[in-house]
Amino acid sequence: xxxxxxxxxxxxxxxxxxxxxxxxxxxxxxxxxxxxxxxxxxxxxxxxxxxxxxxxxxxxxxxxxxxxxxxxxxxxxxxxxxxxxxxxxxxxxxxxxxxxxxxxxxxxxxxxxxxxxxxxxxxxxxxxxxxxxxxxxxxxxxxxxxxxxxxxxxxxxxxxxxxxxxxxxxxxxxxxxxxxxxxxxxxxxxxxxxxxxxxxxxxxxxxxxxxxxxxxxxxxxxxxxxxxxxxxxxxxxxxxxxxxx
Numbered sequence: 001x002x003x004x005x006x007x008x009x010x011x012x013x014x015x016x017x018x019x020x021x022x023x024x025x026x027x028x029x030x031x032x033x034x035x036x037x038x039x040x041x042x043x044x045x046x047x048x049x050x051x052x053x054x055x056x057x058x059x060x061x062x063x064x065x066x067x068x069x070x071x072x073x074x075x076x077x078x079x080x081x082x083x084x085x086x087x088x089x090x091x092x093x094x095x096x097x098x099x100x101x102x103x104x105x106x107x108x109x110x111x112x113x114x115x116x117x118x119x120x121x122x123x124x125x126x127x128x129x130x131x132x133x134x135x136x137x138x139x140x141x142x143x144x145x146x147x148x149x150x151x152x153x154x155x156x157x158x159x160x161x162x163x164x165x166x167x168x169x170x171x172x173x174x175x176x177x178x179x180x181x182x183x184x185x186x187x188x189x190x191x192x193x194x195x196x197x198x199x200x201x202x203x204x205x206x207x208x209x210x211x212x213x214x215x216x217x218x219x220x221x222x223x224x225x226x227x228x229x230x231x232x233x234x235x236x237x238x239x240x241x242x243x244x245x
Contacts, residue, residue: 003041005063009073013047013059020044020058020081023088027095027114028160030067030169032183037067037174040095040114044084045077058084062091068153068175106164117170120163122155157184 007014023044030037041063050057056078065071076087089100096103097110109115128151129143146154153175161170173184 002045003043003061003063005070005073006045006061006075010075013045013075016047016049017045017059017061018048020046020084023085024119025088025092026117026119026160027092028067028117028169029109029112029114030173032172032174035174038065038114039067039071040064040091041071042088042091042095044081044088046081047078050078054078055080060084060087060091067157067173106167115169117160118163118165120156120159122152122159124152124155126155127151128154154184
């Protein structure tokens, strides 16, 4: 399906556009040590309604930027499908250093270049919350919800990690948020034993900031304090998440 951010850029096109088979790529360039984490969404789109009347009914869609932001969007077209395919391949080679069609999702990238990720399916109904226990901003101890856009962003990172077989390249992400940059580690769990409970670690990159435990809820799950499952088990998980053990 077309990238969901297209709806905010061109709602009319988003309501009609379909992804051209084979022209759908999500690229990433991640270097946690250097503090670099960028994405590039690349899609060839077709307007089936316009195709009934004209041959120039296709578009090249791109969304790119720093992880943690929605990035910038560029849409070129309408044009004929062969031209979209050619432009798609040109951008792909520029970003990856490889010919389009010569690499598979998950293949190792050329040094300093983007790599082709597996397609992820985030569950935007999942809810992410963070746990406060230090009274920051006068808040009482307990779970607090992320705003919708922030929760969706965390869910996207988590789903990318899962789709890419939880491999090391997606295990630590560098996320830009306002004036701060954080390391996000979706592979570490800081509470809960059920498989649908996730608490990625957020910690500051080159800055001083409190660490927060995060949790993911699906359906009727309830958010519980990190110690609610027993002191020995949870405290060890929390220490692992914070890098203490």
